[in-house]
Amino acid sequence: MFEQKRAYWRSLDNAAKLFSAASSPKDTRVFRFYCKLKEEVEENALQEALDQTIEKYPVFLSVMRKGLFWHYLEKSELRPIVRTEYKEPCSSLYVRDKKTLLFEVTYYKKRINFEVFHALTDGTGATEFLRELVKNYLHLVHKEELEPVELSDQYLTVKDQEDDSFSRYYDPDFPRKKKKKVKAFQIKKSGKGYEELQVKEATVPVKELLGISREKGVSMSVLLTTAFICAIHEEMSRMQEKKPVILMVPVNLRKIFPSDSMLNFFGYIEPGYQFGEGKDSFEDVLETVKIYFRENLSKEHMAGRMNELIAIEKHKILKWAPLELKNRCIRAGAKMAEQEVTAVLSNMSVVKMPEDYADYIEKFGVYTSTNRTELCICSFKDTLSLSFTSRYDSTNIQRNFYRILTELGVQVTVTEADFPEDAKANYEGKKVLQIFTFCCIAAIVLSMMTDIIISPGVHWSVYVASGCATMWFTMAVGYVKRFNLLKNAAWQLLIMSGICVLWDLGTGWRGWSVNIGIPDICLLIQIVMLIISRIRSLSPREYMIYYVMASVYSMILPFVLLMTGVIRYRTPSVICIGCSFLLMIGLIMFKRKEFKEEMHKKFHVG
Template sequence: MQQSKGAYWRKLDNAAKLFSAASNKRDTRVFRFYCELKEEVIEEKLQQALDITLEKYPIFLSVMRKGLFWHYLEKSSLRPIVRREYREPCSMLYVRDKKELLFEVTYYKRRINFEVFHALTDGTGASEFVRELVKNYLLLVHEKEGLKDVVLSKETITVDDQEDDSFSKYYSEQFLRKKGEKKKKPKAYQIRRSRGQMGSLEVTEAEIPVKALSAKAKEYGVSMTVLLTAIFLCAIHEKMTKRQEEKPVVLMVPVNLRKYFPSDSLLNFFSWIEPGYKFGDKEDTLKDVVAKTAEIFQRDLTKENMTRTMNDYIRFEMNPILRFTPLEFKNLCISAGARFSEKDVTAIFSNMGIIHMPEEYVPYIQRFGVYTSTPKVELCMCSFEDMVYLGFTSRYDSTNIKRNFFRILEELGVPVKRLEPEFPDEAKEANLGLRVFKIFSFLCIVAVVAAVSVDYLNASEPIHLSLLVSGGVLSMWLALAMGFYKRHNLLKNAMWQLLIITIGCFIWDGATGWRGWSVDFVLPIVGVIIQVSMVIISRIFYRLAKDYMIYFIMAAGYSIILPFILLLTGAVKVAVPTVICIGFSVILLAALIIFKGREFREEMEKKFHV
């Protein structure tokens, strides 16, 4: 592969902007591609293979950063460490304010796991990475036995090709739908689950012979994907009541856009269709459902339709109001929109396609598999050699749906072999910090209740103790809470502490008769202390200006603008601390612009890109 420098930072593609805003513990937007070998995995060799693989695919060495209007991906010097599988599959990889890589490679017995945050790549990019990783690992382990190196992808592909945003490349306004052309979709049937039932990710896997499935699909005159989609629809329908048949069962089926538009990008480049079926109107045999599903696939899987759907979402992203909406508010809107759109589909079916490996490597490989974290029921599929591998995932009980799905296949004469996925004993790391924070929160409540009780019992005295204690406790709790939830980023933590302490003191000063101590002393002193602490923190923990630049700018700007306004309006009675604070902040800001001018301009470009 030809090497090129690639981008120092890059904007998120259209799909990644959704994943970065909508991910949470309930829906991590993480998926797993794995390869099970016929031998135990050697950790040291897998680490070497990963290092070699990243030389070919350096775009995976990126971290998520926040700008004023959008997230963006930035190249990182962090390097992944291979380790034995240690937590639930598809656990969170993107933790806000925590600067970490968006993928992880683990192993367990004979299995090599590659988990990735969907904002970084899609199924095609992940499969390319896994193929290269497995090839490099087997080559390191068996090279002495005569195994030869094989090139898996075109050598002419550059890093720039890998980073290509194909959504933007193929966007064209001439293919936009006109107003009123897009039909309103009916709300789909939702699988019932009790409130609070969402638990750990349940994984169910199976394998079926390609020949048997292909032969049965040919009998119906459809593809294997269409047949499995129809069976999935029927499996869900079997657990529905007559009343629930008022709504259609709808599946979301992702579509690889590289089949319609030439692209070597490893970024997200997919769309989806939504085949569905309204049960209860007729006999609803499998043949009926297959015919309707095939009709929808034939109608929707066209280049023209894919282009229109893709452009609709890009047009939404390019809306001037949305583009210039602050990121935090935008995240809330996108997250709410994602939850609302969940009502349009019942479940998800992802076909990741065929996994090809060189013939000489095949004898060492047992199978490949794929599945994903999901707030719904999701079926993922891939094929390797003469087998199709299925992976069901859900966070609530979907046993009947899976049972129905496999039973229908077997009734069609397609043998199904249930696989028993092996996972290590649960070894979730104890969150000591969260436990301490909960204890502190409880003690705060105890202190407030005790103060109110004492005031009530001393009814003859003016009630001041409870107010003082409540105010003090609230101030401490807010400071500690922000320190805890922003603990992954010390500089951001410091900036929040500056805001909380100064604003809290303004309120406290006003509530106790306004003596002006908050503006005369607290604001300027805390402003200087926070900026000095930022300098110390950046010298100890951060080596590059890009890691601390924006927080210095925010702290200096806050410590210049607000004190200056208070000074001009006469709110400040003791001017010396305020003048010192403003002067110190101006000097710090000037030093950044003069000595780190290039980094300053780059940071402004990244943070304010729209």
């Protein structure tokens, strides 16, 4: 057995860079793969099984961090803890500035849930992890009946698991065809849309569906894609038929380009149909989709699309753009790309388990967070699981889809998605900020009322409003950055410096902000950072970048103010510059290795 050694940190793959930038509370980019057993789940056994599984796939023990140009994944000593299901399915796992694992294992009754942030892995990687987890769990619970088995004859090293196959197969000289941009039909929310993720599930027999697909001379994927397109069309008006119905269908690139990577490695195709031109029957759509799949699933076509996406990532302007600007560009691009797709269909293919183990399993299922309508599919033995997710209150498309399959001769069994009653999204933190915001507004309004009634010529309300605005802004930044106290302190250093100057200007410039305020704030924040690091026992890798930022800022700003003659009282600024310089020199001399590593991580561009 080879020793499992992980990289301390690694760059994100091409797809992960999109997910890390575009994720939001409404579109978390989290998907759930689950296994429903024929018996109740035992928590202690599941925890032990998870500990065993993570030993085989340590690549999952990563946290997301921010650099100057890109996000990156960093090795973590955190360990996953199994717990009962407690929140809305596919809720956020990546919380900015919070150091947390990007996956979670929960259970409810007979169901084992594996949820993962898409920047960490794709459907194939999640499938392998869940298979291993379920196998380990069943062996622990049924040791007497089940022999230990390996799910694969091939042993994957961590290097295999961490392989960035996008970069490995990228060919900058490969000819790329420009795709014509077409705006697709968009499913609109009704006036009373729900915020919660709506999950609708059903099952169909694989043999029945496969038999009908063969009769029509197509694959199951082509048949289901056609049924989905036609189900959407039934909800369209004549005016809406001017735009085509287009589905995004992810494709596992490992079937085209050999790879054992556990990272993202998928492409996509976009089959669709233009209705309203006379030939709108199921057979007409089926033939068009069949031709599209045949022409676009070729190795040459998938390679061209993959190279096109990677070429955008490696463009010099985007590559060297600061992360915050880059994120906004990626989000804008993702929003524009959404206009070219009506819905998503993800086929996770077949999930296989050893025969003895399969006797304890009822089914596997998968679904994902989405801000549109998405259908996820996977099969186990003779059960094909269909899972619709959306944030719309209407279920007409799902109803149409099931009816179409039934008319084709497929038996559809609709199942009720079973979740704990208290599994809801948590908005408590937002409520605190909302209450504070209301209190600030109320204070301003009351001060204005008092001003008008008691002393109309004094305008004390201006000072009250300025003070409330100052408190609110400081509080808002503190709330957003509450998960990382050192980052919060770095932001407060900038904010408090700026506020000091604004108050000095607003009250008749006396220079106290630059002579005393800024130097004292710089020293205070650096002392606070040292205390936080000490109390929380942070490693040099966790505090290094914030010490560097604070010390550089605290040297440069007072120095510039001194050289330009703005400062008249030199003592505080000289002390601030000297102490900040000593902090920086101390980091370089005594933490040289960590200093170089952190600078390399934060400023990497590839």
